[in-house]
Amino acid sequence: MAKPTPRVLEVIGTRYITPNMCRVTLGGAGMVDFPIDQESAYIKLIFPQDAGSRPLMRTYTVSVQRDGEIDVDFALHETEGPASAWARNAQVGDQILIGGPGPKKLINNEADWFLLVGDMTALPAITVNLAQLPTEARGYAVLEVTTEADRQTLKKPENVEIHWVINAHPNADDRPLLDCVKSLNWLDGQPAVWAACEFHSMRALRQYFKVERAVPKTHLYVSSYWKVDSTEDQHKIVKSQDAQTEDQ
Structure with missing residues (x-):
């Protein structure tokens, strides 16, 4: 097309x-x-x-x-x-x-529960994802923002809990999103996971969801939207290389 x-x-x-x-x-x-x-x-x-x-x-x-x-x-x-x-x-x-516009990237709604994870670059997409979930949906949204004042009131199903992570200075070594995700009570049934954030954080989350939690590809979307200390063009190259390695 x-x-x-x-x-x-x-x-x-x-x-x-x-x-x-x-x-x-x-x-x-x-x-x-x-x-x-x-x-x-x-x-x-x-x-x-x-x-x-x-x-x-x-x-x-x-x-x-x-x-x-x-x-x-x-x-x-x-x-x-x-x-x-x-x-x-x-x-x-x-x-x-x-x-554009290019394709939508929405969470798989055919699941028992839902987990959405992202930093501020992904917050617009997560906001849309939360709003379109079924009213009976349950699960979590883990959202990393720069300051307490960057929290937003989001439209969401009643049984989806929002966990805010404050991180004023993201870097390549800390994993605040992963730390928060690991602290959650992993619910019974098939989860659908949608995650997007900084490159290093994305790779840590992907490893956790794919290996430790064995979330199937049909119910897992993980992407990096940027890379610390890199331009978007540099990030695009690294992201492409990472995707090729992941597919091997």
Whole structure:
């Protein structure tokens, strides 16, 4: 299937959801043929470079979609990349070139219970996943944020517990998400697991879910969204190499 032609969208509004999460609302004429029901799908923000250089592309999730508008949430880090810097400084009327949308990555709803795990970069996707779970769903969401003030009130089934992990300075050695997951009471029945976070943390979680808990591929989604001390382009290379090794 051919990739959708990139479109120019316009900044309709911006606001801070929490101190380290900025929401940018995009709309305009470019939304005319944007597919419906794309919450949790990914889009590519495209930043043109100097003549002769390939444009920079950064991947983000459609957090909310309304008629003619989408919301995109940006986790803001101490070291800013081009996308988060753009979001922090975006003004109404600014334009941005967008690729996509790409496929949704939703948790398998055919399960006895559910476990969603992620840091702030995955919080938009987890928010959509939580909201679409069956009302009778049970399980956990383990969410890593920068500060206490970055906690959000999320729509979720009553019997899904949220556990917040505060981590102001993520690094390659600490595993706060895994530590919290291991402290949970592992429920009876078949779980469905959805996890996305920093690369090193992702690999630790993947090992735990695949080897120690033997969660089958049909019920396991694990992905890295970024890598500490790396650009997105560097992370993309390492992520591809890791996937090839994992498939062998």
